[in-house]
Amino acid sequence: MDSFEKRLVEAVRRKREAEGLSIRALSSLVGVSFSTLARIERGEGLPDNNSKIRLLEWLGPDGEEAGLTFDRVAFVHFRAAKNVRSPTVHALLRSADLIRRNSGVSFSGESPAASNQGNEAVTLSKEELEETADRFRKDLGLSQRQPLDSLRVEVEGILLFKLTETKCLERALVKHLSIDACDEWSAMSVPLNQAEDTWAVLLNDCHTVERQRVTLMEEYWHILLGHKLTKIARVADGYGRTYDQSEEHDAFYLASATLLPRSAMIEAVSDRATSADIARKFATSAELVDYRLKRLGLWREHVGKRIALSSD
16 A cells, blocks of 8 residues: 555544544445445555545545645546546546537636535435426427437537537547547536536447437436536546436436336336337337336336235
């Protein structure tokens, strides 16, 4: 463990013990898993950059007194793998800058959305999520049985940039993000003004069209729900990010509910349609159909598991 990481772990342990927190309680506070924190405190592993940022934010002034700091780089929203590599984060941040310049927008002073980073997440109930998805479809004039192609949806104040089609990105960036890092990210949402009422979404169009549809729908929902932006920061020589698990859940749930309406799923299960049949009808993936059926509690009926009371 290098000196920075050793000082970080020691500072975290000191503050945790001073506040009477268990490792499990700290895990809940900072959003780093219990097993990861326990392993780090035992000296059996190193925190990744995402964990470092979360721990440094929790330490606050205590971290600064110990000489433990990080550089805030940007506020955007990534749809990316948990352990996305630093070169990929750097490429996405460079892309965000170019998209802003192409839009004639430049920021100075405080980063966009810095003012809302302290806002607590508002988690919606399952029924609220379903009702929100239904209203969205009704606004588009779609019945519950009609498929929705999110790639054709136009949302006021949101500009869509497809990676391989946009002209504002450098060729080397497109090559890296479409080939070398294709599996590491799906989309990025970028605020184009301080008020956050104008946005750009960069979509990885190298993925299947079915994946693009749910990815784009999820980004739209992050924006329409007013979710906090991901904080991208640099620790030592690498990048890391923060994200809110409950907001990620709500946005993905809404994306699936918008593409696969509840009443249509109930009807499909009643008709004994397979996941592949449903996916073809609604132009999504079978994996998304399975997720939707499980979240609706329809999996037993879908797979046809009979139940009965014993005669004893």
